[in-house]
Amino acid sequence: MTRIREAFSGGRKAFIPFITCGDPDTGTTKAVVHEAVKNGADIVELGIPFSDPTAEGAVIQSANYRALKGGITTDKVFAMVRELREDISIPLVFMTYANVVFSYGSDKFISSCHDIGIDGLIIPDLPYEEKDEFLPYCRKNDVALISMVAPTSEARIEMIAREAEGFLYVVSSLGVTGTRSEITTDLGAIIRAVRRSSDIPCAIGFGISTPEQARNMAGIADGVIVGSAIVKIIAQYGREAPKHVGEFLRSMKGAICSSTASGGSRQSSPA
């Protein structure tokens, strides 16, 4: 968990790329993770595929199907992360659905996360009301159970933020994952609401695909999560994707670094 905090330390704007594991194979995923680290990723979010990813748009759904068709399993993802950890030290977090964790055995899954060097867990179908499903195992194994807030959260924001761990995943807009031409939610207001009860770092995700969007989001929040735009490049180039993803990530990282902290940032407001 401390590794996640360090990724946001000193006012750094964390860049958090998302990659679906095993799309199209684990070799490509590993190469993409290495490209991500080389091009300035501060945290990498690794998606463990699920057959029915209800919070995903078409792009990440397809990546899940491709990876499962390619034979990816939870055990193969764990083995891949073990290999990645031989030379990668930035925080790695898993994004997957509740059933993938639960059916493996929650305790066994989360203690394996600890053993292979996973720092956090993002579960989009686990709201605040159900987090006791996994929280005791996460506490025991020092794995951050990362909470989400959405544009519809309203009065729930402070309750969620107060108990949030690692970083808070701020969902930029209604709907599922996928690129959006514009993001109209008043994200500044959401982050101000978070700040009223917590100093948890806030990273914005869903729909961020261009350097300009990344720059804007980094101006509002402490971190930027980019998923579908990367997965799209992998869908297009397959095993040749790593170098193309690398170029894209470099442009996004540059944009995030060029942003200036605005009034909503964690460092400029009282905790």
Add this chain to the structure above:
Amino acid sequence: MTNKAGRFGVHGGQYIPETLMNAVNELERAYNHWKDDAGFNAELTALLNDYAGRPSRLYYARRMTEDLGGAKIYLKREDLNHTGAHKINNVLGQALLARRMGKTRLIAETGAGQHGVATATAAALMGMSCVVFMGVEDTIRQALNVYRMRLLGAEVVPVKTGTGTLKDAVSEAFREWTSRIDDTHYCLGSVMGPHPFPVIVRDFQAVISREIRAQVMEREGRLPDCVIACVGGGSNAIGSFYHFLNDETVRLIGCEAAGRGIDTFETAATISTGRLGIFHGMKSYFCQDEFGQIAPVYSISAGLDYPGIGPEHAHLHDTGRAEYVPVTDEEAVRAFEYLSRTEGIIPAIESAHALSHAMKIAPGMGRDKVIVVTVSGRGDKDCAAIARYRGENIHD
């Protein structure tokens, strides 16, 4: 720290994205406010009676009873409801609730198309817009129902993701709800999904067992020995069981779709072949592989072709209060044909699963025993598919 909303034993809960939490909380508040409201209930009852044709008949199947030579068989005729299935009971309730919540748009998933047709019907009746998500495979299997929904003014979205069946339609309806909540109510069709849906749908379907109880008492002067219904998500079954749950003498039997058999992968029998999991907002039993990937289930019946079961059924299975048995395609088709010839009633292929089990157990029960089988829907929609199953190529 957390509340345990909507639990049936360990089952149920609210495993959904944060984006939907306020929507389900708002729905729960609205439901709790209106469910005991006299005006709401008067309006619902008037619609159920005058529009949907309730109470549905409890029909003594004399020829079937005599032919099987055992227990007396009554059929609860949900197939005679307007739109041809039990689905309308729940939909009228939810549509009224949605209107009181200020929603102007209904979305729904559908498998066989019966829930989609019922939702499209209620939307037309109440002047609401309607979008129905239906697996692309099911739009082919149930082409007639697609046309009916369009005729009623609904938009039908064929869902091509995953296996292109009911579970994918549910996923897509949830995705749609996540993107448009303000004016939209997700009219879920079964006793599944996150709390409060399993409670709301059960309560609106409980009219079935309320009527069975009164009707059997009137005819037989006592409670039935056994109530049998088919189970996909389980809405007609929970509706048929609910008012008998405290009567331990009444056996409650849910019939799952075994497809080509529970020893094959081509099955949808969740209790027989599934294990505990978390999916579509609930903890319950699901057909899944060792890593929790949801299984691509199969049944000849599009309405039972679902890899899970409602959380209250999962709990009734755990406690032993209800029994769940698998019925294969072949057995269901034989029951479909049997009831058509014996009683002149063409049942939905879903309901034929329940009828098949009644055919199995009735001969072994005494003539003084009473079985009620819920005929959840009419079988007109299935004629083309059953003809194809029997090798005849007719057009819908």
